[in-house]
Amino acid sequence: MTHSIVGPPTSWERALIASLRAAYAWSVRSSERRAMHEVARMTGVVMAAHGPGVGPVTPREFAKALHGRLGLLPAIADCGDEEIADAVLLSGDCLTDVAFDLACEYAAPLGEAIDKATWMPSWTRMRAEQIQQATYSAMIGSGKQEVYVDSRKFLIEHPAVPSEADLQELVASTGALLAPNGYQPIPSDQIHHVGGGTTWWWACPTCRWPMAVTGNRVRCRYRPHTASYKIVSGAKASARPSLDRIDSGPRVATPVAQPGADAVCVETGIWRFIVVPGATELRLYRELTKLGAAVALWPDLDDYDLLVAVGITEHKVDVKEYRSARRLVDNLRGARSSIEVLLPDTHEYQFAILKDALPKSIRVTTERRFLARVRKQLKEHR
Ligand SMILES: [Zn+2]
Structure with missing residues (x-):
């Protein structure tokens, strides 16, 4: 299991959490009008951690800093963790894989006053325990161990399904107990868009969640799941695209493209x-x-x-x-x-x-x- 911060975040942890939130907000600023406001608020949090006159003082300077090593931010320089000091959160306008990993380990609230951004995904706002709690309270609702195990297995074995109707059918046939709203449409950066509004997605060979699609590259957001692919388009634009493996990791069956239109997956x-x-x-x-x-x-x-x-x-x-x-x-x-x-x-x-x-x-x-x-x-x- 993954757990997150125990006790209130320290100064460098606050700076890290603020950096992660700002990086996420920056990555969606073209489609989310509240994003720049969030980057500005997080700039304030990092400035408070740094003290006067040190580090980035405007949202743009902060966003620029997030394209470099986190260790260059004075508040994080002495965190004593090389993985964190070496992490880079933004590449172009996209969140890096390391950002998702760190976000998930360090997800923690920054206090009432600045935690009202409910449009942000849960991993930027909540502790791992809180997300788990909401999911668990549904699964343990019956108080029966076997129902709990079946429900948890259900999420692990079906992290993405072709449609809401398929999900309902599967849930009914297995008797799994799930939290409401646990599934959502597949996020757009895990979808391959071709002409005419047709979309496709691919399940990670290890965890079966939709892999991230960056240009023509496809890979799971979780780095230890190393299989990486290049998209090969079909002869006709409407044909099902396929994948070519580009890393040299252990052999696994190549994922087949699945229609994205109605597909749903568990949230991040x-x-x-x-x-x-x-x-x-x-x-x-x-x-x-x-x-x-x-x-x-x-x-x-x-x-x-x-x-x-x-x-x-x-x-x-x-x-x-x-x-x-x-x-x-x-x-x-x-x-x-x-x-x-x-x-x-x-x-x-x-x-x-x-x-x-x-x-x-x-x-x-x-x-x-x-x-x-x-x-x-x-x-x-x-
Ligand atoms: Zn995976």
């Missing part, structure tokens, strides 16, 4: 906080089950992610996929020793950092190590 917050970690949790669930372990997902209405049993030996595991290892270390202080932290393959590089930074009582493993241990136990158990 649900995608990043439930679907992205969920794709890893379900993958681990399937792998461990296939090995022969007894696995339960999100036991006790999501007390943790996976309960893995080999005979009478039980492992309680929480999967962590943070972009910022430092943020993860901060959030893990005080974690329960009964639950092991598992870094998926994509985040294995954080293992040494966590081992160094965390007290011994907090147990950390990686996907590779954990699977090897379970395999060994299964062999001994047979």
Whole structure:
């Protein structure tokens, strides 16, 4: 699971949150009349963090700064996190992928007075917990573990569907309990527009959410989902376009273009906080089950992610996929020793950092190590 800031944001965190909000607002300023007002308000927040006479003082100067390394902003320079200092939030008029990642880890309210911009997407305004809360209260409505698991699986397995009618039908056939308004039309920057108003979208091979479309490039917003493609138009403008893989990552089936006109998908917050970690949790669930372990997902209405049993030996595991290892270390202080932290393959590089930074009582493993241990136990158990 991904969690966000615990306690009120510090000065550099406020500057980071304001930068993320300003970058988002800047990216939609041609279609959203309130956007420049938001950039101006966030310039004020960053100026307050910097003190008089330091850093950008106009919205345009601030927007210009957001096209460079965040570490160049004095308020963020000493944040002590290289991933954040090196991050660039805007490329041209588009939000970068790193902006989405950081936004999701650092999403937090900036206080009543400046949090009235309800036109902004939820990830710019709310803590991860708040987004999760709204979604969870619907899913746990029945109080039954199996309904909760089915509902959560539903979001992870169907983060985008061809139409609202299809969604209703699927929901009815599975009995999933979903929060109202959890699905929305696919945002325009995740849609490929061809002539005559025809539109297409492609599901990420890993998380199945519509990939971002930038010019003729197509890729998931979540960077660890590395498959990247180039659009190849059909002979006729009306023909279904196809994709050519342009990265050298592991082979996966090439996504097929799906009509965009009526399609709906879960909103960004649900995608990043439930679907992205969920794709890893379900993958681990399937792998461990296939090995022969007894696995339960999100036991006790999501007390943790996976309960893995080999005979009478039980492992309680929480999967962590943070972009910022430092943020993860901060959030893990005080974690329960009964639950092991598992870094998926994509985040294995954080293992040494966590081992160094965390007290011994907090147990950390990686996907590779954990699977090897379970395999060994299964062999001994047979
Ligand atoms: Zn993805």
